[in-house]
Amino acid sequence: MQYFMQLLISGLAIGAIYGLIAMGFAVIYKSTGLVNFAQGEMTMITAYIAWTISTTVSGNVVVVALGAILAAVVLGLIIERVVMRPMLGEPVFATVMVTIGLAVILRSSINFIWDAYPHGLDVGFGRSIVRVGPIGVRTGQIAVIVTLLVLLAAIWAFFRYSKIGVAMRAVAADDRTALLMGISATRVHALAWAASSVIAGIGGVFFALSYDLSPAMFQLGLKAFPATILGGLDAVLGSGVGGLLIGITENLAGGYLGSGMKEVAGFAMIIVVLMIRPFGIFGERDIERV
Amino acid sequence: MIKYLATASLLLAGAFLSTSLALAADPGITDTEIVIGDVEPLTGPPALLGVAASIGHKIAIAEANAAGGINGRKIKYVLEDDGYVTARTIQGVKKVTDVDKAFAMLGISGSGQSIAVMPLLEKAGIPTVIDVAPVKFLWEPPRKNVFVVGQSYEEGIIHLVNFLAEKNPGKKWGLITQDDDYGVTVRDGFDTVVKARKLNVVYSGNYKKGQQDFSSDMLQLKESGAEVFLAGGIIGENIAMMKELEKLNIKPVVGIFWPGRVEPVLKLMGPAGDGIYAVDYVEPFAGAAGKAFLEKAKGLLPEAEMKGINRYSMTGYAAAKVLISAIERCGKQPTWACTIAELEKTKNVETGIMAPISFGPGVRFSNQKLQIMQSEFSTLSFKPVN
Numbered sequence: 118m119q120y121f122m123q124l125l126i127s128g129l130a131i132g133a134i135y136g137l138i139a140m141g142f143a144v145i146y147k148s149t150g151l152v153n154f155a156q157g158e159m160t161m162i163t164a165y166i167a168w169t170i171s172t173t174v175s176g177n178v179v180v181v182a183l184g185a186i187l188a189a190v191v192l193g194l195i196i197e198r199v200v201m202r203p204m205l206g207e208p209v210f211a212t213v214m215v216t217i218g219l220a221v222i223l224r225s226s227i228n229f230i231w232d233a234y235p236h237g238l239d240v241g242f243g244r245s246i247v248r249v250g251p252i253g254v255r256t257g258q259i260a261v262i263v264t265l266l267v268l269l270a271a272i273w274a275f276f277r278y279s280k281i282g283v284a285m286r287a288v289a290a291d292d293r294t295a296l297l298m299g300i301s302a303t304r305v306h307a308l309a310w311a312a313s314s315v316i317a318g319i320g321g322v323f324f325a326l327s328y329d330l331s332p333a334m335f336q337l338g339l340k341a342f343p344a345t346i347l348g349g350l351d352a353v354l355g356s357g358v359g360g361l362l363i364g365i366t367e368n369l370a371g372g373y374l375g376s377g378m379k380e381v382a383g384f385a386m387i388i389v390v391l392m393i394r395p396f397g398i399f400g401e402r403d404i405e406r407v
Numbered sequence: 408m409i410k411y412l413a414t415a416s417l418l419l420a421g422a423f424l425s426t427s428l429a430l431a432a433d434p435g436i437t438d439t440e441i442v443i444g445d446v447e448p449l450t451g452p453p454a455l456l457g458v459a460a461s462i463g464h465k466i467a468i469a470e471a472n473a474a475g476g477i478n479g480r481k482i483k484y485v486l487e488d489d490g491y492v493t494a495r496t497i498q499g500v501k502k503v504t505d506v507d508k509a510f511a512m513l514g515i516s517g518s519g520q521s522i523a524v525m526p527l528l529e530k531a532g533i534p535t536v537i538d539v540a541p542v543k544f545l546w547e548p549p550r551k552n553v554f555v556v557g558q559s560y561e562e563g564i565i566h567l568v569n570f571l572a573e574k575n576p577g578k579k580w581g582l583i584t585q586d587d588d589y590g591v592t593v594r595d596g597f598d599t600v601v602k603a604r605k606l607n608v609v610y611s612g613n614y615k616k617g618q619q620d621f622s623s624d625m626l627q628l629k630e631s632g633a634e635v636f637l638a639g640g641i642i643g644e645n646i647a648m649m650k651e652l653e654k655l656n657i658k659p660v661v662g663i664f665w666p667g668r669v670e671p672v673l674k675l676m677g678p679a680g681d682g683i684y685a686v687d688y689v690e691p692f693a694g695a696a697g698k699a700f701l702e703k704a705k706g707l708l709p710e711a712e713m714k715g716i717n718r719y720s721m722t723g724y725a726a727a728k729v730l731i732s733a734i735e736r737c738g739k740q741p742t743w744a745c746t747i748a749e750l751e752k753t754k755n756v757e758t759g760i761m762a763p764i765s766f767g768p769g770v771r772f773s774n775q776k777l778q779i780m781q782s783e784f785s786t787l788s789f790k791p792v793n
Contacts, residue, residue: 120626120630123622123626123655124622124626127620127622127623127626128623130622131620131622224450224451225450225451225490227450228449228450228451228454229450232454232458232714232715233452233453233454233455233457233458233715234455234669234671234714235642235643235646235671235672236671236675237674237675246653246654248656251656253654253656254654324619328620328643328646328647328650329643329646329647329675331452331642331643332450332452332454333617333619333643334619336617336619337619339617367623368620368623369623370623371622371623371627372623372627375612375627376612376613376623376624377586377613377615379615379618379623379624380618
């Protein structure tokens with residue numbers, strides 16, 4: 118039981134990070150109909166900026182958190198305005214290729230701006246170990262699970278009750294009708310990119326707190342993408358839950374079936390789920406009316 | 408008289424042409440300059456080794472240039488980034504040899520990348536000294552123009568596991584390796600010793616390249632009761648493993664391999680990284696030779712590049728020293744043939760940061776002497792184990 122619990126808690130912690138990044142994917146897809154292949158890289162850049170703030174401005178956790186959120190907003194807005202907006206109306210394939218190009222540029226920028234060495238994000242929090250009997254968990258891991266749950270609730274309320282949230286849903290459902298109703302699609306898109314950058318960035322910062330920062334961190338995006346497919350590419354909350362499911366499945370498979378199964382298990386689960394629900398567990402079925 | 412002059416002119420033209428042809432056959436040399444090319448991963452995670460190796464080359468080149476160059480010719484260093492992508496390594500080598508007309512090559516990127524460019528280098532015949540990723544394929548069978556400074560991965564692992572086995576008789580062993588050629592080499596070396604010494608291996612894991620969470624793997628290691636653990640990760644993987652072991656409240660005897668023996672890793676591992684054993688063939692920076700190397704680098708490198716120095720800078724420096732010294736021995740008109748012959752004659756060349764380097768007829772591998780080191784968290788350094 119102790120073995121199972123340790124696997125479960127570690128799975129939840131890494132799954133929460135996948136979930137946050139997966140939510141970033143879903144926010145952009147839901148608002149713009151685009152899969153952002155630079156999501157992992159945007160996550161990494163925000164984490165590196167947080168590290169820079171912690172080493173140059175202040176190591177205070179509040180300063181680092183606020184600075185990282187602000188930086189993520191700016192990063193999301195710049196990418197939307199400079200790279201994505203000019204692609205509006207272009208074929209989806211071309212736009213997706215642009216995000217792939219963006220991913221390569223952001224990935225390479227790590228070595229140009231920072232360096233190839235791993236770094237630890239030290240904000241005086243997140244690294245200490247809490248022991249409950251024989252089970253150990255880092256405070257950063259507890260914090261990321263709690264953060265994901267809080268964000269899931271906040272995002273649910275945002276889409277259901279806030280004007281902007283309803284506007285985003287309207288643009289996602291039918292951008293032309295939304296336009297006729299006076300909703301600015303470009304503004305909604307900009308907001309989606311900023312929100313996605315912040316949500317995924319939070320995941321990146323927590324990863325850096327619990328593990329470390331390195332130019333390999335972009336690979337988190339590759340783990341989070343299956344999570345969003347599992348939860349539903351258009352389901353922001355579902356993607357968060359998908360992350361948790363992938364994290365737990367990976368860890369249980371790794372712990373009970375062997376190291377080699379860790380990577381395979383998550384994808385095997387996706388195949389099975391997609392065969393039953395091709396639009397993901399929480400995704401909405403596309404209805405085409407003729 | 409006119410006939411006499413015409414004959415003399417023809418002879419002079421012939422002599423000029425033959426000299427020009429000789430120079431044309433061996434590119435990369437002018438009266439004032441000699442070009443040395445290199446292809447390394449300068450972006451992406453493996454930049455940690457590529458940047459460091461290129462810094463080592465730069466130190467040796469700056470040192471030679473400060474002393475007047477190679478017999479009066481300044482060395483120009485041409486460096487290409489391959490991003491650790493084999494297709495780009497091939498492209499980079501072609502660019503350096505065909506466009507930049509390098510006279511000799513250093514480097515070159517990772518093991519897979521070096522192997523991939525071997526036919527190209529062999530066909531070109533350009534003198535090459537490899538220093539980043541020494542794997543047997545690069546010197547077995549020996550290639551006329553390709554020399555390798557270092558020690559084989561397999562020998563390194565055998566040395567480390569033998570040391571740990573002698574120090575920890577009768578203990579239970581655990582091993583985890585990456586699912587690529589690097590991991591296979593580590594596993595092969597490990598298995599050699601396991602077979603010879605009949606070690607009791609209770610955990611054997613294999614992780615996918617790029618894996619960042621090792622919680623289930625380390626939990627399995629704990630459950631297996633392993634007391635000696637060979638962590639076959641490179642950089643980030645080893646850090647993650649050590650942190651997991653700390654979280655799980657266990658502290659086995661740990662051995663790591665030289666690609667991960669870089670000092671910043673110890674800071675990130677925290678106290679969990681104290682007492683780790685490592686194997687290497689270059690001197691640790693905490694020793695006198697390491698400190699002297701850093702002092703030398705300070706005078707020759709811009710300050711921004713100093714932070715990129717690690718053990719790969721030492722291997723890069725040593726290889727560049729050997730190459731420069733061979734070209735130098737060729738005198739005023741060095742050629743590829745002479746440089747290759749002089750490289751072959753390399754005997755006990757001192758670099759100050761590893762055992763003396765030697766090659767020989769048919770011997771293209773320097774076979775460096777290995778040493779065991781142990782990490783010290785309080786000083787964030789590795790120290791030799793006597």
